[in-house]
Amino acid sequence: MGSEQSATDRPLAIVLISGGMDSCVTAAIANQEYPGRIAFLHFCYGQRTEKRELQAFEKIADFYSVKLRKVVRTDYLKEIGGSSLTDERMVVPTGPSPPESIPSTYVPFRNTHILALAVSWAEVIGAERIYIGAVAEDSAGYPDCQPEYYDAYNRLIAVGTKIGDNLRIVTPVIHMTKAEIVKKGMELGAPLHLTWSCYKNEDVACGKCDSCLRRRHAFHTANIPDPRPPKI
């Protein structure tokens, strides 16, 4: 393989793929901007639906023919506790979250861990962008889903890495509603049928947890049927 081709083939954008629809649509956008030059990163942190999310990650990666994939276990987050997603003694709440509150599914500072991992990997492979499907409006309770959080993180990267401000986090769906994300996904041919949203179950989505309710509302508002298969 010639060196020119190697340079062209080098993955230049990392996409964080949780397995849900926000990250799936984010991947579709990244693939438009860095066609054939995206790398996928997923992490398992002891959440209840870990296996199902990992399966969604692999299927979305297959869909986009992503060669460079990394799955990282970060079980120390489980050890720290403090969230109903990782602490078996806590109950996953059903029904919508009260507006402006921070739900108990919040893992303390979770996105900072994920992003630190992405930044370290970006330095090693030479990526210049990290795509993350954070959504500000539909995640009002999560402080690490707001635009100012990503501004602060990009400042941290600029002063705290070798690569400096040549590496940036981008959040292409942050100002979209869930319904707009669904529409964008359909427009770009994103494989929404491969995504998993339920916080609680791994076989059939519970339909009752906060994430299921938001997904249902998104497709309903977008006036598009949810293509998710009912059972694996």
Added chain:
Amino acid sequence: MGSEQSATDRPLAIVLISGGMDSCVTAAIANQEYPGRIAFLHFCYGQRTEKRELQAFEKIADFYSVKLRKVVRTDYLKEIGGSSLTDERMVVPTGPSPPESIPSTYVPFRNTHILALAVSWAEVIGAERIYIGAVAEDSAGYPDCQPEYYDAYNRLIAVGTKIGDNLRIVTPVIHMTKAEIVKKGMELGAPLHLTWSCYKNEDVACGKCDSCLRRRHAFHTANIPDPRPPKI
């Protein structure tokens, strides 16, 4: 136990303890400011001298009668590679680092991972300060040891956590030289004899790696004999 006593006993400051002398002196300072209310955090990331550093951590914790200690494995850093401290195929350089360069012992974005862990733990246990023994001058090559990095991190905590700006990272030795750190440690009775600095060996310090050379220079300049036992 009465609730008043519980509140008083609650650990309110986390100290990051690597096992080296900078973190040891930082612990001494934290113990002055939060007497009897410090928690220790250490992490193992597959570095060559992992066992020896862990031993130093436990001994320093015993010295300060720290009850709340946490040791976390973050092996994903080893998986990512890119540093001679974690990648066996790379050679640990001997001799001093060239000024202003970034040494190959640099783990990409390492302090961000450590601090994210500390912040998550702080949220769970309700700590309001995180002490870290970063030194700007003697670590000129490490971008994540500079004051602006910590300013950026505190901004990230302020916007990215539940606790907000009630939690802050403090860096009491950041503007000190290594010799000043030695003197401060002696003044506060810090157990420098329990610390480990060598990047390379676990039994007898090699005396040649960058960290050994800086330690020797520090004690020499402070005109104080190094109390480290020669062998364990």
